[in-house]
Amino acid sequence: MSKPSNDDRQTVRGNVLSGDQISIVRTGPIKLGADGTAHAEVILDQPVPISLSALMPDPQDRADLLKDLASVLTLESDRFDDLVAAGGMDPAIAFIGADLAKSEFCGTAERPLDLRNWNFSGADMTGALFENVIVDRTTKFDGAKLEGIVGADADRVLAFVNAAAVLRAVRLVTTPIKLVDTGVEGAGEQRFRCQLLLDCTELSLWSGDQVEVVLSGSDGRRQELPAGIADYLRQEIDEDDLDDEKVLSFEGVKLLTPGDLPVLSASSCGGRRPSREVAEAVIDAFLTETLGELDAPFELHEDGGENDAPNKCGWAFWVRSEDTTSYLHEDLGIEWYGTGYDPDDEPSDEPSP
Known part of the structure; x- marks a missing residue:
């Protein structure tokens, strides 16, 4: 299958974690195994589940692998939503603790990148780019570093982060x-x-x-x-x-x-x-x-x-x-009107009991 052009490709950089499984959509070699040289060629449109506990029984080895993947893994697909809808990838995608500094989260106007149910808790997303993305209350940014994020959707991302905090x-x-x-x-x-x-x-x-x-x-x-x-x-x-x-x-x-x-x-x-x-x-x-x-x-x-x-x-x-x-x-602080207040009525100067 041919690789999609840059004009219609959605890209995300980082590690994709889901319990003991890693679902990967990418092209190119992945270093995996005891000697660190085993390669896996992955077709662009088909995710490959890898059972870490079977390949690496030692917890520290698994932790080291995840750390390495966080810096090199790339998701590329012009049919990402189709993959999720077809059950090929768990829509609850986690980038927990990943190094995503200056990452690019980009869709297109016709096919925005859907980040609903994605988990970026604890990730370093300093300077990340957000263009044509969909976020809502299910997008988790708990403890993520978002200083200096840019792009047309950066303010929308910050609005949900501030609300959730x-x-x-x-x-x-x-x-x-x-x-x-x-x-x-x-x-x-x-x-x-x-x-x-x-x-x-x-x-x-x-x-x-x-x-x-x-x-x-x-x-x-x-x-x-x-x-x-x-x-x-x-x-x-x-x-x-x-x-x-x-x-x-x-x-x-x-x-x-x-x-x-x-x-x-x-x-x-x-x-x-x-x-x-x-x-x-x-x-x-x-x-x-x-x-x-x-x-x-x-x-x-x-x-x-x-x-x-x-x-x-x-x-x-x-x-x-x-x-x-x-x-x-527009005032910083809290405004509160009690039970029965109607916007058409004159508000009381006294707070509700």
């Missing part, structure tokens, strides 16, 4: 939670406290140019967030270096009392208007995480201008359904 932080301290305004104001900062009603742990969030995270148990001792999440939440924001459409904060709050409304608040920074595409991506991620798969697609509404927005803070995207009211607004 804060959702993980909220889940770590156990939901459901209740939001309380502590009344501390000044210098553009408003402090809120998320009280966890089940175990008395609290998560403190600051708006302004920083986000401070404090986790304390019922015994008063502080707990540490996993590496990466705390750094993300505490990051200082340099408005001069931000793209207009980058989502910088995403706070999901799920309430305890049945019938209360879970609320989304995500924001851009410095009064910049977020894009509708990013708003849809973040709201979809939140609604699915908190409510599960929705019965019907939500309709995203837009309000423009300080006097028209339902939360009176500028541009806002919001979605209203029987189960939830959500806002994407």
Whole structure:
């Protein structure tokens, strides 16, 4: 079978791991075996499953092999989606801990590269290129390094990464939670406290140019967030270096009392208007995480201008359904309206109890 041209080829560089099996789609030799010289020629369109435990009983040998594969393996196919649909490759593809720095994740406008269900947890993806790719909440970037990623879809990737990071932080301290305004104001900062009603742990969030995270148990001792999440939440924001459409904060709050409304608040920074595409991506991620798969697609509404927005803070995207009211607004921090609030009503200045 002839090799596809560069014009219609989808490429991914890295190692492909699935339990004890490695499914490989590539051309060229693969060094494998006790002496490191065995070769396997693989037809481009057909994945070859290799059982590592049968070939290499020693766990350290298998670990060394995976490390080597991470730097040399290349996936190339103009029919990648067809392979998955035909059952030739597990769609849950993992690049866990792989060295993917400056990798290229490229599809075409006609055949975008579908990264749904792919797992990049812990991978080094510094400077990676994302062009014509599909990502959603099933694409895992837990602990991945994404500094300096480029391409037309880079901002969309970051939107899902940021959303997932804060959702993980909220889940770590156990939901459901209740939001309380502590009344501390000044210098553009408003402090809120998320009280966890089940175990008395609290998560403190600051708006302004920083986000401070404090986790304390019922015994008063502080707990540490996993590496990466705390750094993300505490990051200082340099408005001069931000793209207009980058989502910088995403706070999901799920309430305890049945019938209360879970609320989304995500924001851009410095009064910049977020894009509708990013708003849809973040709201979809939140609604699915908190409510599960929705019965019907939500309709995203837009309000423009300080006097028209339902939360009176500028541009806002919001979605209203029987189960939830959500806002994407421009102020960094949390906005919360309690049960029964309607965007057409005048919002209360007091937080919900």
